[in-house]
Amino acid sequence: MTDQKTLVMISSSLNPDLLHTPRKMGLKVVLVAAAPPRDPAAFDCHLPVDELDEDAVLDAVLGYIAEHGEVHAVATFHEGSLHVAARLAKELGLPGNSPEAARAMRDKFLTGRILAEAGVGTPVTLLATTLDQARAAARQLGYPLVVKPQSGASSQGVIKVRDDAELDAAFTLVNDLYRVREFTDGQFSAPNLGHIFFYPNLRGVLVQEYVTGEEVAIDLVYGDGVFEALAIHDKPVPFAEHHFFETTYVTPSVLPQAVQRDVVDTAVNALRALGATVGAAHVELRVTDAGPKIIEVNGRLGGTTAYVQESIRESTGVWGPLEYLRAVLGERPRGPQGRRGHAGFTPLMAERTGRIERFEGVEEVERMPGVIGIRWMSRPGDHLVVKYPENPASYFALVLARGEDRAEVLRALREAERVLRPVYC
Known part of the structure; x- marks a missing residue:
C-alpha cells in the first residue's frame, strides 16, 4: 500500500519548471497527450490520446483506473484542454470547475453575457x-x-x-x-x-x-471557498493598436492600492458569476474611469509557456502551478509569501519572415545584469512567419528579468530586446 496520490495531467508543456512541479510534490503523474512527453522524467505514465477529445480522454483514463487503481486529481495548464479536464473531473467526482464554468470562461460571448447580467463591469x-x-x-x-x-x-x-x-x-x-x-x-x-x-x-x-484605460492582468488560484490573488501584472508598453499583441509584463503592479483592490474584487466577482469553484484564472482588465472592466477571463494560469508564473515567483515567492495543483487536490491554495522585488518579461518579435540559421547576441544577453532567463520559442532551422494578428507565434524568444525596482527590470528587457535577434539563412 502507498499514500502517494495520482494526478492526471492533460497535455504537456514547454515549461520545465512546470513539468516537474507535480513530481516535486510527491505525486504520481499520468500524462494524457497525443505527443510523447517532452521530458519523460516528469511523468510516470503516458496515455497517448488526443488531449482535446473529451470522450477519448475519458475512455483512456477509465481504462487506466481499471488497471492501476484510483486517481486523485485532474489538472491542465493548457487553454485548449480546459473543457476536457472539467468533463473528466466531473465524471470522476474530483475537484475542479464544472463543464458549464469551463464553457462560460472559454466562450467569450457567453462570458460577456453572464458578467453583464451579474453587474460585473465588462465591454x-x-x-x-x-x-x-x-x-x-x-x-x-x-x-x-x-x-x-x-x-x-x-x-x-x-x-x-x-x-x-x-x-x-x-x-x-x-x-x-x-x-x-x-x-x-x-x-x-x-x-x-x-x-x-x-x-x-x-x-x-x-x-x-472598445474601452479605454490602462490594461492589467491578474492571476488567481481558488478552491475550498477561497480566491487568492497571486499578482497583478502591469503592461507598461502600450499596445501597437490596432492589434493587441501581448508585450511586456512587470510585477508587482504600481497602481494605487485602492485601484488594485478594485481589480481584485472585480476579478473575483467575475469568477464567482461564471461559476468558477476550483482552479486558476488569468483575468485581463482595463482600468477605466468607471472602474475596472473585464476584457476576458481565462480559466487557467497565465503564461505557463511564457514567463508569467516566473515573474510572480520572483516578485512574491509564490509558485502558481503549485498552488493550482493544491487546489485540485482539495487543499486550500496559498497566496503570496511576501514581496521580493520586481520582475518581468517581454517577447522578442521577429522582424521578418524567414528560416532561422542562428541567433546573435545570446551570450551577451545571458551576461546582462538582471536577465535571469531566455525561453526559446524558435530554434535554428525553424521557419518564422511574421503575420500578425493572424499568427501570434511571430516571436522567437522570451526574456525574463528581475531587479530592485521596475526601472532596472525594464532596462534589462529593453537592452536584451536590442541585442538578441535571429540571423536568417
Whole structure:
C-alpha cells in the first residue's frame, strides 16, 4: 500500500519548471497527450490520446483506473484542454470547475453575457456569424470597436476597427482563422496554433465595445471557498493598436492600492458569476474611469509557456502551478509569501519572415545584469512567419528579468530586446 496520490495531467508543456512541479510534490503523474512527453522524467505514465477529445480522454483514463487503481486529481495548464479536464473531473467526482464554468470562461460571448447580467463591469459584446450581423452590431455600438474570435488565446485575431471597411476586413480575417491550417509567406510556412485553442464548435466573430484605460492582468488560484490573488501584472508598453499583441509584463503592479483592490474584487466577482469553484484564472482588465472592466477571463494560469508564473515567483515567492495543483487536490491554495522585488518579461518579435540559421547576441544577453532567463520559442532551422494578428507565434524568444525596482527590470528587457535577434539563412 502507498499514500502517494495520482494526478492526471492533460497535455504537456514547454515549461520545465512546470513539468516537474507535480513530481516535486510527491505525486504520481499520468500524462494524457497525443505527443510523447517532452521530458519523460516528469511523468510516470503516458496515455497517448488526443488531449482535446473529451470522450477519448475519458475512455483512456477509465481504462487506466481499471488497471492501476484510483486517481486523485485532474489538472491542465493548457487553454485548449480546459473543457476536457472539467468533463473528466466531473465524471470522476474530483475537484475542479464544472463543464458549464469551463464553457462560460472559454466562450467569450457567453462570458460577456453572464458578467453583464451579474453587474460585473465588462465591454458590451455582440455575436456575429455573418458579415451583415457584424455590420448591424457596429451600427448598434458605434466605432471604434474590437473584433475577435469567439474563443481562442494569445490575442490571435483581436483587432481594433474604426470604420466599415476595417470591420469588413477584420470579420473576414477572424472567420478565416477557423479554417486556415497554416500560414504561408512565399516558401515559408508555420502551423496555425489557434486550432489547439479554439473551443469545439464555437466559430463566431465577436464585435465588442472598445474601452479605454490602462490594461492589467491578474492571476488567481481558488478552491475550498477561497480566491487568492497571486499578482497583478502591469503592461507598461502600450499596445501597437490596432492589434493587441501581448508585450511586456512587470510585477508587482504600481497602481494605487485602492485601484488594485478594485481589480481584485472585480476579478473575483467575475469568477464567482461564471461559476468558477476550483482552479486558476488569468483575468485581463482595463482600468477605466468607471472602474475596472473585464476584457476576458481565462480559466487557467497565465503564461505557463511564457514567463508569467516566473515573474510572480520572483516578485512574491509564490509558485502558481503549485498552488493550482493544491487546489485540485482539495487543499486550500496559498497566496503570496511576501514581496521580493520586481520582475518581468517581454517577447522578442521577429522582424521578418524567414528560416532561422542562428541567433546573435545570446551570450551577451545571458551576461546582462538582471536577465535571469531566455525561453526559446524558435530554434535554428525553424521557419518564422511574421503575420500578425493572424499568427501570434511571430516571436522567437522570451526574456525574463528581475531587479530592485521596475526601472532596472525594464532596462534589462529593453537592452536584451536590442541585442538578441535571429540571423536568417
